[in-house]
Amino acid sequence: MQLQKALQKTVSVISLSFLLILPAYALDLSEAKSTGQVGETSTGYIAAIKPSSKVNALVANINSQRKVYYQEIANQNSISLQAVEARAGIKAIQKTPAGEFINSGAGWQLK
Numbered sequence: 765m766q767l768q769k770a771l772q773k774t775v776s777v778i779s780l781s782f783l784l785i786l787p788a789y790a791l792d793l794s795e796a797k798s799t800g801q802v803g804e805t806s807t808g809y810i811a812a813i814k815p816s817s818k819v820n821a822l823v824a825n826i827n828s829q830r831k832v833y834y835q836e837i838a839n840q841n842s843i844s845l846q847a848v849e850a851r852a853g854i855k856a857i858q859k860t861p862a863g864e865f866i867n868s869g870a871g872w873q874l875k
Contacts, residue, residue, distance in 0.1 A: 791818040793826055803865030808852035813865055
């Protein structure tokens with residue numbers, strides 16, 4: 765009985781430690797932008813400049829969240845998803861600070 769409790773406690777501690785350490789290995793969007801790994805595009809989505817498994821996972825995650833949000837806006841305003849994406853792309857590029865990458869359709873460039 766005591767062995768079982770000790771084992772459960774050990775598993776709990778290991779699980780909690782893993783959950784606390786995991787975010788340290790995850791890539792943050794602002795970090796990825798500032799280090800030139802991803803950039804904003806005219807399509808309203810980010811894209812990888814320096815692909816890796818972490819960068820690709822971040823891009824997929826952010827873009828899927830953006831698409832859901834864009835679709836909600838499109839539905840609320842009775843406009844197409846493509847119209848929302850295009851407008852979001854313009855805004856994202858305008859808001860991108862100097863020193864980060866953008867792609868307005870002519871390839872990657874530093875803003």
